[in-house]
Amino acid sequence: MSQHDRTHHASIATGKGDPQCFEGTAGGPPKFKVGERVRIKDMPDIFYTRCQVYTRGAVGEVAVVTHESPAPEDEAWGHVDKSEWFYIVRFKQTDLWPEYPAAFANDTLQTEFSERWLEAV
Amino acid sequence: MSHDHDHNAPAPMVDEISDFEALEIAVREICIEKGLFSAEDHRKFTEFAEHIGPTPAARMVAKCWLDPEYKKLVMTDAIAASKAVGVDYLNPTGFGTPSDYTDLRVLEDTPTVHHVVVCTLCSCYPRPILGFQPEWYRTPNYRRRIVRWPRQVLAEFGLTLPAEVDVRVEDSNQKCRFIVMPVRPAGTEGWTEDQLTEIVTRDCLIGVALPKPGVTSNLELPVHRAAKPAQH
Numbered sequence: 001m002s003q004h005d006r007t008h009h010a011s012i013a014t015g016k017g018d019p020q021c022f023e024g025t026a027g028g029p030p031k032f033k034v035g036e037r038v039r040i041k042d043m044p045d046i047f048y049t050r051c052q053v054y055t056r057g058a059v060g061e062v063a064v065v066t067h068e069s070p071a072p073e074d075e076a077w078g079h080v081d082k083s084e085w086f087y088i089v090r091f092k093q094t095d096l097w098p099e100y101p102a103a104f105a106n107d108t109l110q111t112e113f114s115e116r117w118l119e120a121v
Numbered sequence: 122m123s124h125d126h127d128h129n130a131p132a133p134m135v136d137e138i139s140d141f142e143a144l145e146i147a148v149r150e151i152c153i154e155k156g157l158f159s160a161e162d163h164r165k166f167t168e169f170a171e172h173i174g175p176t177p178a179a180r181m182v183a184k185c186w187l188d189p190e191y192k193k194l195v196m197t198d199a200i201a202a203s204k205a206v207g208v209d210y211l212n213p214t215g216f217g218t219p220s221d222y223t224d225l226r227v228l229e230d231t232p233t234v235h236h237v238v239v240c241t242l243c244s245c246y247p248r249p250i251l252g253f254q255p256e257w258y259r260t261p262n263y264r265r266r267i268v269r270w271p272r273q274v275l276a277e278f279g280l281t282l283p284a285e286v287d288v289r290v291e292d293s294n295q296k297c298r299f300i301v302m303p304v305r306p307a308g309t310e311g312w313t314e315d316q317l318t319e320i321v322t323r324d325c326l327i328g329v330a331l332p333k334p335g336v337t338s339n340l341e342l343p344v345h346r347a348a349k350p351a352q353h
Contacts (some may be wrong), residue, residue, distance in 0.1 A: 014211065014222075015211050016211060016222075017200060017210060017211050017222045017223070018223065019224060019296045020200075020224070049240060050294045052241055052242070054268065055268075064226075065295055066224065066296075067224060067296065069295075069296055086295055088297070090289075093271075093288075096269075097269050103284060104272065104287075104288070106287040107271065107287055107288045107289070107290075108288075108290070109268060109290040109291075110289065110290070110292070111288070111291070111292035111293075111294050112292075112293075112295040112297060114295075118141040
């Protein structure tokens with residue numbers, strides 16, 4: 001009978017926090033810097049992702065380099081041995097929604113991605 | 122298939138419970154049976170969780186308005202700063218539940234940028250410092266529309282922003298959770314931290330309202346006076 005260790009996560013995150021408990025596990029510095037323009041890749045997502053469809057293919061600007069963590073596509077299945085850098089990317093709303101009123105062209109939206117979803121523009 | 126059912130059957134008193142509610146009860150009962158926690162532990166935890174309110178976050182904002190040094194700490198390390206308002210993010214419940222070990226970031230409004238928070242995937246929310254989400258925050262209606270028509274949805278909350286204020290939606294879809302630090306409103310000059318804390322309501326911290334002197338609650342309970350009060 002297989003036993004899943006249900007307290008594993010609490011034991012690594014208590015006193016440190018999650019994602020903070022994965023600090024230093026991405027195996028290198030972040031690939032993108034604040035201010036850099038990036039495009040969200042439109043990759044297939046089977047079973048699980050946290051990369052919203054409305055951002056796929058859009059170009060934005062890195063607003064914050066947040067932390068290191070396993071990507072949700074892996075972590076959802078208990079694979080926590082590999083981490084990635086995460087980025088909050090800022091988009092112009094008019095780049096996300098074709099009908100967004102031009103009168104509010106400076107309105108923005110921010111959301112977060114793991115590094116695998118980003119490519120330099 | 123027969124078709125002789127009663128067309129005048131009364132509507133059920135209670136709607137069916139959702140799949141998720143059934144799942145929660147099933148998982149809870151299994152945990153109690155296995156001895157992971159007791160029914161009393163569960164009751165205590167529920168009571169604990171329901172008592173967390175937005176007050177620590179409101180105080181954090183009020184302290185930032187008054188103390189530039191504290192504000193610097195909030196903007197660089199909100200987790201450390203939350204200890205000053207009585208919240209230990211790294212041991213959020215003392216019970217070891219993992220779902221609240223998240224990063225906390227504070228979104229600072231300016232006179233020209235207004236932030237509003239959503240989680241389009243589910244209903245991610247900084248629970249250790251704000252308590253449970255309001256019901257509307259969890260609805261697909263809010264989650265789908267605020268990212269796409271933020272000004273219209275904010276207007277439905279009674280917040281109409283002028284064109285010179287840019288709206289910035291934060292979709293909190295990963296391990297960061299967010300609160301909004303609104304601009305300190307006019308008319309609060311010389312106020313104490315306690316006075317300022319009172320006007321930073323939960324809705325201000327999510328970004329669907331702005332603090333106003335005199336408004337200390339999201340909820341204005343209407344009082345329906347009896348039309349023909351009984352005289353005793």
